[in-house]
Amino acid sequence: MISDAIPIIDITALRFGDAVGTKRVAREIGEACRDIGFFYVRGHGISKERIDNVFKNSAQFFALPLEDKMKLSMERRSRCFRGYAPVLSELADGKRNSYELMEFSVDFDESHPDVLAGKPMHGPNLWPDIPGYRAAISNYVADMIELGFDLMRAIAISLSLEDDYFYRAFHGRSFWQFRTTNYPEPEELRRLAEQNPQTGPIAEIERGDYSCGAHTDYGCLTILLANSPGLQVCDRQGNWFDAPTIPNAYICNIGDMLQYWTNNLYVATRHRVLTDRARISLPFFFQPDFDTIIVPVRGEHDSQDRRQEPLKYGPYAFDKYKGIYPNCQLR
Structure with missing residues (x-):
């Protein structure tokens, strides 16, 4: 079933400085966050060239022989959840997902004080030897960070907060994660799985019934683009519906x-x-x-008794990632 429950919001005013239009955008995003937790955005300002380039480079990487991709194995080469994860090696809803992926985050050199101190999730990204690949990913991430802060500005306005509330709470920087994910066709999935039988804790976990199991995202805001349909969303009544891929539009959802x-x-x-x-x-x-210390915002109808306690983001995220990637060596 396809539903019109997810609104399509033109954010041109938000992106390009129209104060009156920004209030409208903020109101529409706020309504979507309350009603369904998902919204599409158009007028985002990310160039087609930038988008096409990251899709092209992602496809080039996933087309490599498995042995070449495994040289960047998250499980074997990273201690901070960076690099390549083969099919059936990452979890959602307690079961193994049917895609392969590359995972990136804020890039910290091995000599960085936080890396030397063993701070969880801090370390370098792993890069394939594909000309232009690193630049394509890095340029796209820079665009996504700008878009993310603009969307969080709209969310702050929708909550009647100062428009830079989340920028200040983030200390002016995001500890983002970015994935390129490849869902193979069934025969290719079977071939890839046979090439790389799983060992360790994940080998005891069953494969999911879905390409990616049902879940909520654990973080703040997800900004997604895909080149083919497949995403399904559960409404407040428990009904699942298809969220189509709309040309030149991102689909966004809020997380836990x-x-x-x-x-x-x-x-x-x-x-x-x-x-x-x-x-x-x-x-x-x-x-x-x-x-960042997450201090829940108090709404006009909230009592002090109903307000949740402050939470430090980093340890929370680390625990979540340990559950997603049970085979990974950890820093």
């Missing part, structure tokens, strides 16, 4: 951390992926700074 931050005013929504077609998706997870 923003639900916590808004004291449950904005609610994260369960979603999943079901597809038997080749699909590349680009989820960008716009998160607070690792050291």
